[in-house]
Structures are given as structure tokens and as C-alpha cells.
Amino acid sequence: MKMQNFKYEGSGLNRFFGPLEAKIMEILWTNSLEMTIKDVQQKLDQAKIINFNTVMTVMNRLVAKGILQKKSVVRSFKYKPVVTRDEFMEKQSKELTFDLIEEFGSLAVTHMVDALDKVDPDLLDKLEQKIKEIKKDR
Template structure:
């Protein structure tokens, strides 16, 4: 299963993808997603090295682990590997959000739903109207 394979632990106090990945994993995934083509460890290392002090072998290890977790696809080209994302950033985000919400809803449905409605209402009254419309449409289709 996607969730177990990733070894995801939800960390709400972190920001961005670091909520579900290690900070370096998240940073590497962001770099890989920014490219429209497969990348080498060397390319990712060079970008990271501009931001921080880091060893090439550390980047190589993290990228290999991301491939083991099936977030990166690893393809051999002569004497090096190319890495490409298995999921787009949007697909990954959607999967993670679904998994987190499914887990919360399984045990805490009422507080989760109440909080979401309050949060949406506080943020944007138009979003609350969109939510109401989605509920009406779902009911009109028979509930599922």
C-alpha cells in the first residue's frame, strides 16, 4: 500500500512536504519535480550544494531510498542512473491528503467535518457555497 511503502509519518508541525517526508527527501522531490526530464544524482547534488553543505553520497542515498519507496523511478544509463518522479507533485499531494483525511475521518469524523466547515467559512464564504453545491450534486447522484 502507498502509505506503508512510503513509511509516512504525518508531522503537522512541519511545513510543506516535510509534513510527510523527511526534510531532505522533500527538498530532493521538489528539485526532481522542477525538471521536465529525468535527472542524475549529480544534477540534484549540484542544486542542493548551492543551498547547503551536503555530501554527494548523502544525495545518492536519499534518492535511492526514494526509489525504494517508489516515489522515484531509477533507470540505468551506461554508468549512471536517471531518476524521474513516479507521481507528479499534484498526484502525490492528492494521495497524501486523501490518506491523512481518511485516517482522521475513520476515528474523528465529526470534529474533522466541523473544523473543515469552520475553516472554509472563516477563509472564504464562496468556498463554503462551493462545498454546499458539491454536497447537493452528490446527493442528486445518489450519495456515492
């Protein structure tokens, strides 16, 4: 499930989803249960009523994108995420990293190492360890 649009200006789930999609996914991941559209609609921003049909449309688009599963249950449908939030973020960060390296090569790697130094020096040690593992396996 490779997300087609990545938003640099966003943060967290908003980099991959629209605002309502992100809220819906957060609700589904937080509750760890299969939920109906009505269940999700009730958990969305309580102060602002969001139309049932809007929630249904967005959830069905998430099914079409391969993010949610949908199953029929007695005159209704229940939805659940295909993967956990952590699995989703892992997959998307991996895809994004591979895409950057494929397109920009050593420039992307250099910038990633520069960013590691500025963010967390311990990450450089982890990177060094990972590089040693890869070289050993070759």
C-alpha cells in the same frame, strides 16, 4: 503511495518528507526531467556541499518508498518522480482527510467546515455544491 509520517508542525512538502527529501523532490518536480544523483547534488544548496553518498542514500530511500522511479542508463541511474507535485499533494490530502474522518467521524467534518468559514467563504459554496452532487448520484 501513502506516506507513513505526517508532521503537523511542518508546512508544504516538509509535512511528508524530511528536509533533504523535500529539497530533492522539489528539484526533481521543478526540472521535470529524469536526473542523475550528480545532477540533483549540483542543484542542492550551492553554498553547502552535500555529500554524493548522502544524496544517493536519500534518493534510493525515495525509490523504496515508491516516490521515485530509477532506471539504469550507461553506468549510471536516472531518477524521476512517479507522480507530479500536484498529483502527490492531491493524493496525500485525500488520504489524510479519509484517515481523519475514519478516526474522528463527524468531529473531523465539523472542524473542517469551521476551518472553511475562517479560511475562505467561497469554499463553503464549493462544499455545498459537492454535497449536492454526491446526494444526486446516490
